[in-house]
Every structure is written in structure tokens, then in C-alpha cells.
Amino acid sequence: NAGVMQNPRHLVRRRGQEARLRCSPMKGHSHVYWYRQLPEEGLKFMVYLQKENIIDESGMPKERFSAEFPKEGPSILRIQQVVRGDSAAYFCASSDPLGKENGELFFGEGSRLTVL
Amino acid sequence: DQQVKQNSPSLSVQEGRISILNCDYTNSMFDYFLWYKKYPAEGPTFLISISSIKDKNEDGRFTVFLNKSAKHLSLHIVPSQPGDSAVYFCAASRTNSGYALNFGKGTSLLVTP
Numbered sequence A: 001n002a003g004v005m006q007n008p009r010h011l012v013r014r015r016g017q018e019a020r021l022r023c024s025p026m027k028g029h030s031h032v033y034w035y036r037q038l039p040e041e042g043l044k045f046m047v048y049l050q051k052e053n054i055i056d057e058s059g060m061p062k063e064r065f066s067a068e069f070p071k072e073g074p075s076i077l078r079i080q081q082v083v084r085g086d087s088a089a090y091f092c093a094s095s096d097p098l099g100k101e102n103g104e105l106f107f108g109e110g111s112r113l114t115v116l
Numbered sequence B: 001d002q003q004v005k006q007n008s009p010s011l012s013v014q015e016g017r018i019s020i021l022n023c024d025y026t027n028s029m030f031d032y033f034l035w036y037k038k039y040p041a042e043g044p045t046f047l048i049s050i051s052s053i054k055d056k057n058e059d060g061r062f063t064v065f066l067n068k069s070a071k072h073l074s075l076h077i078v079p080s081q082p083g084d085s086a087v088y089f090c091a092a093s094r095t096n097s098g099y100a101l102n103f104g105k106g107t108s109l110l111v112t113p
Helices: A097-102
Strands: A005-007 A010-013 A019-024 A031-037 A043-050 A053-056 A065-068 A075-079 A088-095 A111-115 B010-014 B019-025 B032-038 B045-051 B056-059 B062-067 B072-077 B086-093 B107-112
Touching: A005 A088, A010 A019, A019 A088, A019 A111, A031 A075, A043 A065, A043 A075, A075 A088, B010 B019, B019 B032, B019 B086, B019 B107, B032 B062, B045 B056, B045 B062, B045 B072, B072 B086
Parallel strands: A010 A111, B010 B107
Antiparallel strands: A005 A019, A019 A075, A031 A043, A031 A088, A043 A053, A065 A075, A088 A111, B019 B072, B032 B045, B032 B086, B056 B062, B062 B072, B086 B107
16 A cells, blocks of 8 residues: 555553654655645644655644654654543645645555543 | 635535535635545545645536635535435635645535435
């Protein structure tokens, strides 16, 4: 499967625990984006990364959230000390440099986080 | 602050008829607009896009119309098919940050046989 791969698909955490969501971009893509969809809302941009670089994190909450895209391995979205309001679907997308300019992002199936 | 609005949460259309999905935006800096389609438990998939220098873009059964003065765009699907039943998201961006898409809340389209 050459698509954007996200795991886990479903994650349940208790308040105060940490959540780690992983994303492997499409083959040949070097740009990764994370979006969050709260219940009954549209997707909201969180962060844009290239290998070993955060390009734009203007959509990330200032505290408890971090993202990385290491030289080797998947991109990771990390949420520390989760709260109930973090319950959402987190979508990863990837693009090649040209696709980025056209806004044609390829999305994964999402990771659904539930905080109890 | 919802800069892209899809005021119809749902739409039901008979197979073979035209589906028209509407979208309004408030930010005049947006110059690129896209429609994504989403099935349950899947990620959004790109459908069609339009640049602000155009007022219409066609791709098979799908046509997007852009009215810049009204800050309004619409997606027409003709003829509608049952497989088109999905949630459709309108999105907008500025060219210099085309990855930071601003999505509407979506319109759920049901095409009945």
C-alpha cells in the first residue's frame, strides 16, 4: 500500500497520559502535515514538517503538543497529559513539493483519539 | 473563527439529478479553493480545485464555480450517482501557504437510487 499510513487507527487514553500518533507519508513524499478534526467540525491545520524540520507550527496548541519528522522513520505527533478536549480525529497528509503548491494533499485514514 | 462555511450540513438528491454543494468564505486573501470527499472511517480525498484567476473548472461529472465578488463557490455533480454519497469538504488557502488548508465543516451528500 503506497498511501499515507497512520497508526494507531484508534487510541484510548486516560486523562494525564501521553498519546503518540504515527504517520508514514506516501512513497516519494517528503512533506508531512497534521490536521485535527474535532467532533462536528472541519479539519484544522496543526503543523507542517519536512525531514528534521518544522516548517510551520502555527496551528499547534502552545502547550502539551509536539511533532517531529526524523531523518529515519515516521512522523510523530505527541500529546502530553491528554485532556478530554483532545479527543478528536488526527489526520496526517503528505505531498511532494509540487503538490504542496497546488494544495493537493494526500490524507491518511486518521487516528481517532478518545480521552476518558 | 470559521473562515470557510458550509451552511448545509446535509443534502439528499436522486440518482441522475444534479447535486449542488455550496461554500462561502470570509478571508479575501484566499486564492486557491479545493473540494475534498470523505467516506466514513477514511481520510479526505482530493476531488477538484480552482484558482482565483478562474471562475470555473471542470473534471468529468464535477464542476466547481467560483464567484470572488460574493466570496462563494459551489460544486456541481452531474449526474449524481449513489457512489457519490459522502461528506464533501470545501477548503481554501493562500498560495504562499497552500498546505494550511482552511476547511469547512462539510456537507453530507446522500444520493438515493
